Structures are given as C-alpha cells and as structure tokens.
Amino acid sequence: MTPATRSVLAVRVLLGGIGVMAIGYGVLRIFTDAKDTKPIALARWLIATLLVHDVVIAPVVIGLGWLLARLVPGRLRRYLQAILICGGLVSAVGVWLIWRHGRTSSPALALLRQNYAANLVLLLAAIVVVGLAGYALEVGRASRRKSRPPADQ
Amino acid sequence: MLAPGRPRMGQTGKVPLLTSKPPFWPEFRSPLRGPALTARIGRVLGVAFGLCFVTGLLSHYQYAPWHWLPVPAAPYWGYRLSQGVHVLTGIACIPLLLLKLWSVFHRLFAWPPVRGLRHALERLSVAVLVAASVFQVITGLFNILQFYPWPWGFIRVHYWMAWVVIGSLLLHIAVQLPAIRAGLATRLGPSSEAGLSRRGVLIAGGAGVAVVAVTTIGQVVPALEPVALLAPRQPRRGPLGVPVNRTAEAAKVVSAAQSAAYQLTVHGASLLSFSLAELEAEPTRDTVLPIACVEGWSIQAHWRGIPLLNLVERVGGSASSRVSVHSLEHGAYSQSSLTGSQLEHALLATHLNGQRITLDHGYPIRLIAPDRAGVLQTKWLTRIEVSS
Numbered sequence: 168m169t170p171a172t173r174s175v176l177a178v179r180v181l182l183g184g185i186g187v188m189a190i191g192y193g194v195l196r197i198f199t200d201a202k203d204t205k206p207i208a209l210a211r212w213l214i215a216t217l218l219v220h221d222v223v224i225a226p227v228v229i230g231l232g233w234l235l236a237r238l239v240p241g242r243l244r245r246y247l248q249a250i251l252i253c254g255g256l257v258s259a260v261g262v263w264l265i266w267r268h269g270r271t272s273s274p275a276l277a278l279l280r281q282n283y284a285a286n287l288v289l290l291l292a293a294i295v296v297v298g299l300a301g302y303a304l305e306v307g308r309a310s311r312r313k314s315r316p317p318a319d320q
Numbered sequence: 321m322l323a324p325g326r327p328r329m330g331q332t333g334k335v336p337l338l339t340s341k342p343p344f345w346p347e348f349r350s351p352l353r354g355p356a357l358t359a360r361i362g363r364v365l366g367v368a369f370g371l372c373f374v375t376g377l378l379s380h381y382q383y384a385p386w387h388w389l390p391v392p393a394a395p396y397w398g399y400r401l402s403q404g405v406h407v408l409t410g411i412a413c414i415p416l417l418l419l420k421l422w423s424v425f426h427r428l429f430a431w432p433p434v435r436g437l438r439h440a441l442e443r444l445s446v447a448v449l450v451a452a453s454v455f456q457v458i459t460g461l462f463n464i465l466q467f468y469p470w471p472w473g474f475i476r477v478h479y480w481m482a483w484v485v486i487g488s489l490l491l492h493i494a495v496q497l498p499a500i501r502a503g504l505a506t507r508l509g510p511s512s513e514a515g516l517s518r519r520g521v522l523i524a525g526g527a528g529v530a531v532v533a534v535t536t537i538g539q540v541v542p543a544l545e546p547v548a549l550l551a552p553r554q555p556r557r558g559p560l561g562v563p564v565n566r567t568a569e570a571a572k573v574v575s576a577a578q579s580a581a582y583q584l585t586v587h588g589a590s591l592l593s594f595s596l597a598e599l600e601a602e603p604t605r606d607t608v609l610p611i612a613c614v615e616g617w618s619i620q621a622h623w624r625g626i627p628l629l630n631l632v633e634r635v636g637g638s639a640s641s642r643v644s645v646h647s648l649e650h651g652a653y654s655q656s657s658l659t660g661s662q663l664e665h666a667l668l669a670t671h672l673n674g675q676r677i678t679l680d681h682g683y684p685i686r687l688i689a690p691d692r693a694g695v696l697q698t699k700w701l702t703r704i705e706v707s708s
Contacts, residue, residue: 175497183494189487190448196480204480205472212470216458217451224418225425232350241514248516249524256415256528260461260536261550267465272570275680277554277563278466286549290531 228255243302250298254291261287341431348426357518358423359503361525365416366489368409369453373486375406379614380479382693387642393661396690400612403693404540407464407616412533413457419525421450442495449488456485464552464615539617555619559680560672562611562621565694568679571649573700577683584668584685588635588706596684600670602626607667613694622674623688625667628704632663637706639664645687646703656696662689668701 168176197204231251239247264283271278382399385391392398434440456478463474493500508518516524538548539555548554555563568574576582584599586592594602604624612618632641644657658666666689669677677683682699689697 175501179494179497181494182490182497186487186489186491186494189483189490191487193480193483193487196483197477200476200480203473203476205470208471209477212459213451213455216455217447220421220450220454221428225421225428228422229425236515244515245517245520249520252419252516252521252524253528253531256418256525257531257535257550259418260411260414260532263461263465264550264552267467271466273564273567273680275559275564275567276466277556277558279552280554280557281549281551283550286535290535290549294527294531 242305246298246302246305249301250295253298254294257290257294258287261290345431346429348429350426351514352516352518352521353423353426354506354509354518355499355503356506356508357503357521358420359500359506360508360522361416361420361423362500363504365413365420366493368413368416369486369489371409372406372413373482375402375409376479376482378402379406379693382696383475390658390660391662391691393665393690396609396665397612398691399693400540400610400618403612403614403616404537404618407460408533408537408540410457410460410616411464411536412529413453414461415525415529415532417453417457419521419529421454423521445488445491445495448484449492452481452485452488456481466615542619551617553613553615553617555617558619559678560621560675562619562672562681563613563617564680565613565615566653566699568683568700571647571651571700573648574679576648576702577679577700582684582702584702584704586631586635586704586706588632588637588641590635592631592635599626599668599685603630604670605667607665607688609688609690611688611694611697612692618694621672623667623669624671625669625685625688628658628666628668628687628689629664631668631704632706635706637708641706641708643707644705645698645701646705647698648700648702653695653698656687656698658687658689658692658696662692665690 197206197209232248235244235247235251261283264279264281265287268279268281268283274280379399379402382391395401434443459470459474460478462468463478468474508522510517532550534544535548535550537551538545539551539553542556545551545554545556553563555561558564568577582596584594586594603626605627606622606624608620608622610618610620628643628645629639632638632643637643639660641663642657642659643663644655647654666687668685669682669688670685671677672681677686682701685701686699687697687701
C-alpha cells in the first residue's frame with residue numbers, strides 16, 4: 168500500500184467512523200426523546216418518503232424521459248429535456264406553496280399570501296421561452312451554416 | 321442444514337437466484353448518468369447539506385446556549401444571516417437532492433441486489449441517507465409553511481434527524497470516496513448528438529436550483545422581494561411592515577394585554593412594579609434591529625423602547641446578570657433568557673417603525689435584542705426576573 172493510498176484509507180475510516188457515530192447519536196436521541204419524537208410514526212414517515220420517491224416520483228420521471236427519447240427528435244429533445252429538468256425542479260418547490268396557499272391562521276403572518284399558481288405558471292413560461300429561444304437560435308445557426316457558400320468562391 | 325460456506329445449488333458454487341437476472345428485473349441504460357455527473361452534483365449537495373447542518377446548529381444554540389458562552393450581540397444581523405442561509409439552502413436542497421437521486425436511480429436496479437454482508441450494509445446506509453435527506457428537506461419546508469401533518473414535535477425531530485442525515489452523508493462519502501475522486505477527475509464527456517449532454521443536465525439543473533433560490537431569497541433580502549415569486553413570506557406585508565408568527569388571539573392574551581390592571585414587575589434584589597402609564601413615562605432609546613425568524617424570513621425595523629439594562633440595574637442587577645423575561649401567554653415560548661452583550665443592547669420595545677406596537681406585535685411591551693431568534697424576542701411581557 169502506497170503512502171497516498173494509506174492516507175486516503177485513513178480519511179475514509181475517519182469519515183466513516185464520525186458518520187456512524189453521528190447516526191448513532193441521532194438515532195439514540197430519537198429513542199431517548201421518544202415521548203416527543205414518536206419513533207414508530209417517524210419510521211413510518213421515513214419508509215413512506217423512500218417509497219414515494221422510489222415508486223412514484225422516480226418512475227414517472229424515468230417514464231417521461233423514455234417517452235421523450237422515443238417521440239421527439241434529437242435537437243428539439245435536447246431543449247425539451249432541459250426545459251423539463253429546470254421546470255420540474257422549480258415545480259418541486261412551487262407545488263407545495265400552491266397546495267398550502269391561503270391556509271394560514273391570520274393575514275398578520277404575511278405567510279402564503281401570493282398567487283403561487285400564477286407565479287409558477289409565469290416562471291415555467293419563462294423557462295419554456297428561454298429553452299425554445301435557445302432551440303430557435305441553434306436551428307438558425309445550423310441553417311446559416313448550410314446556406315453559407317464555400318470559402319473558395 | 322448446510323455447512324457454512326458450502327454452495328446450496330449448482331456446480332459453480334454460486335446461488336443461481338443471484339447470478340442470473342430474472343426476466344422481470346428492469347434493464348436500465350442511460351447515456352447521461354455516470355460517476356462524472358453524479359460526483360459533480362453530489363459535491364454541491366454535500367456543501368449545501370454541510371451549510372444547513374452548521375447553520376442549524378447555530379440556530380439550535382440560540383435555544384440553549386452554554387452559560388459560559390452566551391449568544392453575542394454582534395454582529396446584530398448574525399442570526400438573520402445564519403438562519404436565512406439555513407432556510408434558503410434547505411429549500412434549494414429540494415431540487416438539488418432530486419437531481420442527485422435522479423443521477424443514481426439506475427443503481428437501485430443493480431444486479432445482484434446484494435453481493436454480501438458488506439454490500440448489504442452499504443445499500444442500507446444509502447437507503448438511510450436517501451430517506452433521511454428527503455424527509456428532512458420536505459418536513460423542513462412544511463415547517464416553514466406552518467403545516468404539521470405528523471404527531472411528533474418538529475424541533476426535536478428536525479434536530480436529531482440532522483445528525484442522522486449528516487452522519488449518513490459522511491458515511492456515504494467514506495464508502496464512495498474512490499468513486500467520487502474518480503468521478504470528479506473524469507471529464508463530463510462530449511455532447512450527445514441525440515439529446516441533452518451531461519453538461520446540459522448540470523446547466524438545466526443548476527438553472528432550476530438558481531430559479532428556486534432567486535425567487536425565495538426575497539423573504540430575507542428586501543431588495544429582491546419583487547422577484548420573490550416562490551417566497552413563503554413577504555415580510556413587508558406584515559402589520560407595521562413586520563410579520564408576526566403568533567397572533568395575540570392565538571396566544572390567548574387579547575384581554576390580558578389590554579387590561580387596565582396590566583403591570584410589569586421586575587424581580588431582583590428588590591422588586592419594581594410598573595403600570596402601563598408608568599412604563600410609558602420611562603426614558604426610551606431608538607435602535608434599528610432585524611426580526612429574524614427561525615422559519616427563515618427576516619426584516620430590519622426601527623424600534624423604540626426602554627433599555628432593559630436600566631431596569632435590571634434598578635433592582636440590583638448588572639450586565640453580567642442572567643435575565644429571564646416572561647410573557648402573559650402560557651406555553652413553549654412564554655419566556656426567554658438573556659445575558660451579557662445581548663442584555664446590554666436589549667430594549668423593552670414600545671414602538672415599531674414609528675408607531676405604538678400593536679397587539680399582535682406584543683403590546684404593551686416586547687423584547688427586542690440583536691442577533692436573536694425571533695421566537696426568543698418574547699412578546700406581551702409581564703414579568704422580568706434578574707439573577708446573578
């Protein structure tokens with residue numbers, strides 16, 4: 168084992184050791200605070216969180232990508248993928264705000280008072296416009312390259 | 321019963337169930353996914369999680385500081401910055417985490433699912449990391465939205481789960497360090513003619529995260545409020561230009577705070593008692609301090625009030641005394657403590673942004689001190705206790 172490999176191994180062992188201790192500390196305190204932390208309900212939530220991602224969100228995203236790869240030609244697909252990634256990530260935050268909009272106890276909180284549905288539509292529209300503008304620019308550049316006469320004429 | 325290490329079936333010494341992939345097992349090919357892309361997204365997410373953890377610890381410290389290391393008054397915007405970063409980074413982690421999980425989703429279908437005890441433990445640690453991370457950012461967002469569809473106390477669970485998240489992240493880095501180093505040392509590769517390139521994924525994903533960040537930061541930076549389309553709070557829309565998190569009605573103090581019998585008592589070596597009229601006759605000082613909420617929003621405001629230290633000294637205390645202030649309300653946030661430099665700068669505020677503070681803001685008086693979590697700026701004060 169070279170000194171470099173040894174030091175990398177030492178770092179891994181150290182990081183792993185600290186990691187295991189931190190997990191152990193958190194889990195232990197969840198159980199010692201069980202009256203407040205409700206470990207059984209918490210475990211159910213953690214498993215549900217994992218399932219919602221692995222069984223619902225990820226397959227839907229993968230399915231969309233699969234459909235896109237089969238239905239849309241290459242250059243347009245590139246921009247549609249970019250629009251979907253960017254818009255999807257923004258929506259992942261926006262949908263919660265739309266869902267909770269207006270469900271607060273008092274206007275004095277100044278909480279969730281915006282029209283988030285309209286705001287998200289505005290943001291998604293901006294993302295679509297930027298994406299399609301990029302596509303149009305690339306198509307324009309490609310057609311100019313095709314129509315340009317050879318350099319020796 | 322089989323002897324240890326003896327093959328159960330077949331001549332190869334391997335278990336056929338694990339060597340041949342069953343026909344129903346998903347086949348997953350993606351030219352985009354790979355260590356180069358995952359390592360780059362993971363690096364950003366790791367930094368974001370680290371920031372969230374450190375700023376979360378700073379916030380937690382506000383609730384229970386060590387007696388020999390009180391929360392300082394300077395910089396007065398310290399909590400505003402740290403909690404603003406905590407919440408903003410936490411929200412930005414939602415798209416970042418989704419992008420990271422997307423980049424490694426194919427590994428969920430690796431065959432064989434388990435190659436041995438070590439591999440099983442590794443996969444279990446990844447499951448813990450994924451579940452804990454998604455849980456942490458989503459429940460954190462729900463807290464900001466004041467939505468609690470669970471039976472546990474959010475503060476404690478969020479705090480202990482933060483240790484689980486950061487621990488499983490460190491463990492994951494330890495396990496994957498060679499792959500991370502190799503991934504970061506590998507070029508992203510040329511653009512694919514057929515679709516988006518890996519660089520394109522980073523640009524589109526980065527743009528998504530940036531849009532989320534820019535459209536939420538306005539709840540901390542007033543100049544960006546006009547573009548804060550996804551900010552849960554609009555601080556300037558609160559009464560007197562400052563939001564409240566708990567109204568007088570919710571705290572059940574509406575009549576007590578407006579009662580003619582209202583009194584503020586100060587308990588120390590001697591006892592002082594003030595009626596509302598006497599309080600309002602006390603000398604005041606003006607200051608500009610932010611209200612910075614644990615939920616991430618903050619706004620600077622102009623305050624006028626009675627210097628707390630003046631009253632503390634009149635009952636025999638000093639800047640080194642430990643002072644607890646008590647509210648008319650009962651419950652978790654009915655009192656808070658302060659000492660040292662925070663005590664020196666604290667006011668019992670009577671006015672906010674040039675007007676008498678309203679019921680929801682803590683009428684007749686509330687605490688305002690620098691570098692302090694909003695929930696500890698106790699409202700509807702009725703009793704002050706001074707101890708050495």
